[in-house]
Amino acid sequence: MTTAPPNSTSPTTTPLSFDALKLSLAVRRAVQDAGYTRPTDVQAAVFGPISTGKDTIVQSKTGSGKTAAFALPLIDRVVEPARGVQVLVLCPTRELALQVSGEFARLGRLKGVVPCAIYGGASLEKQVDEIRAGAHVIVGTPGRVLDHLKRGTFDPSELKTVCLDEADEMLSMGFAEELNAILERLPKTRQTLLFSATMPEAIRRMANRHQKDPESILLSADQISPDSIDHFLYFVGSQDRVTALARVLELESPDRAIIFCNTRDETQSVATALQRRGFSLDYLSGELEQSARERVLAAFREHKIQHLVATDVAARGIDVTDVTHVVNFGFPSEAETYVHRTGRTGRAGKRGVAVSLFGPADVGSVYMLRLTYGIRPIERALPSAAEERTRRELERLAALRVESNVTLDDDTAALARRIVAHDDAERMVGYLVKKFLHQATSDALEKSAPKEERVVAAKAPSSAPTEPPPSEEPAVEVAKTVAAEEPAPARRPRSRSAQEKPRRIDVHGGADPGLEPETFESDMGEVRVAVGRRDGARGGDLARLIRDKAGIAPKDIGSIKIYDRFAIVPVRAESVDAVIAALEDATFNDQPLSPERGKLNEPSLVPPASSEEE
Ligand code: ADP
Ligand code: MG
Numbered sequence: 304m305t306t307a308p309p310n311s312t313s314p315t316t317t318p319l320s321f322d323a324l325k326l327s328l329a330v331r332r333a334v335q336d337a338g339y340t341r342p343t344d345v346q347a348a349v350f351g352p353i354s355t356g357k358d359t360i361v362q363s364k365t366g367s368g369k370t371a372a373f374a375l376p377l378i379d380r381v382v383e384p385a386r387g388v389q390v391l392v393l394c395p396t397r398e399l400a401l402q403v404s405g406e407f408a409r410l411g412r413l414k415g416v417v418p419c420a421i422y423g424g425a426s427l428e429k430q431v432d433e434i435r436a437g438a439h440v441i442v443g444t445p446g447r448v449l450d451h452l453k454r455g456t457f458d459p460s461e462l463k464t465v466c467l468d469e470a471d472e473m474l475s476m477g478f479a480e481e482l483n484a485i486l487e488r489l490p491k492t493r494q495t496l497l498f499s500a501t502m503p504e505a506i507r508r509m510a511n512r513h514q515k516d517p518e519s520i521l522l523s524a525d526q527i528s529p530d531s532i533d534h535f536l537y538f539v540g541s542q543d544r545v546t547a548l549a550r551v552l553e554l555e556s557p558d559r560a561i562i563f564c565n566t567r568d569e570t571q572s573v574a575t576a577l578q579r580r581g582f583s584l585d586y587l588s589g590e591l592e593q594s595a596r597e598r599v600l601a602a603f604r605e606h607k608i609q610h611l612v613a614t615d616v617a618a619r620g621i622d623v624t625d626v627t628h629v630v631n632f633g634f635p636s637e638a639e640t641y642v643h644r645t646g647r648t649g650r651a652g653k654r655g656v657a658v659s660l661f662g663p664a665d666v667g668s669v670y671m672l673r674l675t676y677g678i679r680p681i682e683r684a685l686p687s688a689a690e691e692r693t694r695r696e697l698e699r700l701a702a703l704r705v706e707s708n709v710t711l712d713d714d715t716a717a718l719a720r721r722i723v724a725h726d727d728a729e730r731m732v733g734y735l736v737k738k739f740l741h742q743a744t745s746d747a748l749e750k751s752a753p754k755e756e757r758v759v760a761a762k763a764p765s766s767a768p769t770e771p772p773p774s775e776e777p778a779v780e781v782a783k784t785v786a787a788e789e790p791a792p793a794r795r796p797r798s799r800s801a802q803e804k805p806r807r808i809d810v811h812g813g814a815d816p817g818l819e820p821e822t823f824e825s826d827m828g829e830v831r832v833a834v835g836r837r838d839g840a841r842g843g844d845l846a847r848l849i850r851d852k853a854g855i856a857p858k859d860i861g862s863i864k865i866y867d868r869f870a871i872v873p874v875r876a877e878s879v880d881a882v883i884a885a886l887e888d889a890t891f892n893d894q895p896l897s898p899e900r901g902k903l904n905e906p907s908l909v910p911p912a913s914s915e916e917e
Contacts, residue, residue: 319341321342329414330379332413337409343372353494358514359496360519361496363523365675369500370403379414382439387439389462391440391459391489393485394468394469395473397424400444404418416440417436417438418442419441421433430451449481462490464495467499471502479505500524502524531649533681535659537682538682542685548573550685552610555656558627559626560628561623561629563613567588567590569633584609586613588617596617629655631661634661638671641678683842686841690836693839829871829873830886830898831872832845832869832897835869842863845863853886855878860872879900
């Protein structure tokens with residue numbers, strides 16, 4: 304992670320040196336040895352209240368030095384080396400527990416303060432020995448700490464302070480129950496500290512329940528609202544990026560989007576290209592005059608244009624609450640930029656969608672996003688050329704139906720009936736289409752179907768039949784990862800073998816051989832719906848429909864595979880029945896979905912014994 308000094312951007316409120324904290328000599332030396340020259344904002348702000356024993360609730364963003372912020376006053380003023388366990392720090396993961404315990408060890412070394420890290424997956428006995436050997440500070444994950452409390456191997460009777468570190472993380476990982484159980488078992492007289500990078504409602508409730516008259520210190524938070532935003536990626540390889548963007552916009556059909564570009568030049572060219580394709584939007588970039596900028600902004604605010612194309616700089620200070628989608632035309636190279644951009648949607652209690660195009664050069668940035676902020680966008684595939692063709696055919700058909708809504712004279716109607724009934728009907732109608740219709744409808748469709756796309760369609764292999772082969776190869780593999788939000792020790796088991804894994808597009812490419820792409824495992828089930836490619840169904844549409852009808856998040860919907868007459872929608876096994884019930888009366892383009900249970904995974908991978916359906 305970052306090695307830059309935290310809070311380097313806001314030195315004004317920060318004391319120039321640690322001298323201001325009046326640390327004891329041993330701790331002052333340890334701070335110096337750690338290479339810390341001056342306290343960060345949060346360290347300066349919380350030192351007083353914590354060292355005087357006050358309950359404190361602290362919001363301060365990731366990387367701002369929260370660990371030392373609680374470790375320093377606790378080591379300096381609270382822990383007495385002659386006594387037993389006096390401080391308990393709870394952390395969401397084993398890695399963080401080790402990190403925090405390391406910080407206590409290094410800052411407390413000269414004073415003789417001994418920490419001990421306890422977490423699941425390691426030997427209980429060894430941890431018991433360490434606690435008995437005279438640990439003053441226990442740093443642990445909630446599950447394991449509760450274990451020790453229940454077994455009586457951790458005696459909290461001398462405990463002075465408990466600190467919930469990365470509290471938002473712990474709650475979002477589902478540790479609320481354990482935390483409550485732990486806090487109930489600690490002495491009532493203790494001091495309770497709560498540290499978090501964000502302050503969701505659940506944390507405030509936790510504070511209300513377990514803290515007494517807390518001092519509240521709210522510094523800038525991580526600008527991240529992962530729960531209200533669904534993140535998606537579209538891989539763009541060699542195809543034209545603007546064409547890909549146009550397709551993505553058609554697929555996702557956002558009500559109101561901010562489309563981010565990495566450069567000023569891009570904003571203009573992207574906006575112009577999209578306007579030519581009939582999208583209602585305008586662009587903002589740094590080079591625009593103030594009056595032009597205000598005009599564009601006003602048009603966007605007043606819904607006169609639907610979308611806005613902008614750079615990060617130009618979008619600064621725009622405060623529009625009802626943005627439904629943030630689209631990254633250029634994938635940001637900094638994870639923090641991604642978080643800032645996408646934080647413009649999913650506000651005010653509404654859900655938001657973040658959609659990013661990414662290419663081979665962005666794989667590292669996608670990986671960093673996951674490492675730094677735990678954001679794991681779901682990968683979706685752009686429609687294949689065949690799907691695009693189907694879509695365009697349906698559009699032409701719809702246009703023809705509207706256009707042909709005239710009363711036919713008797714002669715024409717009689718001839719039409721004869722043509723339709725004839726054995727060579729397809730050839731004859733085809734001839735009419737070719738001769739009269741293509742020109743007319745392509746004129747009409749000029750706006751919605753851009754030239755480049757038609758070139759792509761024309762280049763599609765001519766052998767591709769209109770009807771798919773009987774094997775019913777899925778037209779599109781909408782690969783995705785499931786954000787498996789579970790407590791760290793219980794990680795999902797690795798896939799059994801490469802051949803057993805559902806195919807997916809690997810976000811990590813070759814850059815990270817150690818990291819197994821997450822795939823659906825045995826906790827996934829499937830729903831089969833009776834609409835497919837021939838009904839014009841696309842993965843995005845079906846996912847949206849299921850989200851609306853069944854109320855499950857797109858992140859819990861797997862790779863939707865579209866076949867000719869049906870589609871297979873992977874969902875979590877426990878929600879299969881609910882999804883089926885919710886879709887019972889649903890239709891897509893007037894076609895009933897007729898949902899039923901699907902076989903799990905690809906048919907060839909299902910062991911015969913387990914395939915009870917169909
Ligand atoms: P947070 O918990 O807020 O995300 P950490 O406590 O993990 O932040 O600290 C982030 C990094 O900053 C760590 O590498 C830590 O060693 C370093 N750090 C903490 N305090 C200081 C300081 N006063 N000066 C310089 N570096 C610091
Ligand atoms: Mg931390």
